[in-house]
Amino acid sequence: MPNSVIPVLSIGQDQLTRPVDQIAYLLRHAFYNPGWTSSYIESYLISMQKLFAECHHNLSEMSGRLREKLAYSLNEMYDGAYHVDIETYAIDDFTQGARIIITDNNNNLVLSSDDIRVKDGHCYIRQTMEGADE
Numbered sequence: 001m002p003n004s005v006i007p008v009l010s011i012g013q014d015q016l017t018r019p020v021d022q023i024a025y026l027l028r029h030a031f032y033n034p035g036w037t038s039s040y041i042e043s044y045l046i047s048m049q050k051l052f053a054e055c056h057h058n059l060s061e062m063s064g065r066l067r068e069k070l071a072y073s074l075n076e077m078y079d080g081a082y083h084v085d086i087e088t089y090a091i092d093d094f095t096q097g098a099r100i101i102i103t104d105n106n107n108n109l110v111l112s113s114d115d116i117r118v119k120d121g122h123c124y125i126r127q128t129m130e131g132a133d134e
Helices: 019-032 048-054 059-078
Strands: 082-090 095-104 109-119 122-125
Touching: 019 048, 019 059, 019 109, 048 059, 048 122, 059 082, 059 095
Parallel strands: none
Antiparallel strands: 082 095, 095 109, 109 122
16 A cells, blocks of 8 residues: 655655554544535545534534545554544533544554534634633
8 A cells, every 4th residue: 555645834844654643633624624625625635624513513423524534544554553442521501522533553542632612503623612622
């Protein structure tokens, strides 16, 4: 299998070649991508915001669809070498969280993120939530 490369616009690095960096890039892209950008590539698009809206702000339903899209992309990039799991949980009465866990075929943790929050019907990265101290 050929090595995949993701080109980036950065002074210090012009491409991502390590799988963990590429997976982190994919997750960042999924969070910040607004969706509804092109009907030509819509079926391949990974956008948490779009999925959340399509699922009528149901985090559990959105998480299942996001897991499918991420699993498809990782399978295409790495031929089944990585697996995705997403757990949702309540933080308080008004805030939910989602934990994305990427493991390899030996069940070793490759990347984990529990920084995704949903509060008042909007998705946030934990550090960007105003007043977040969790």
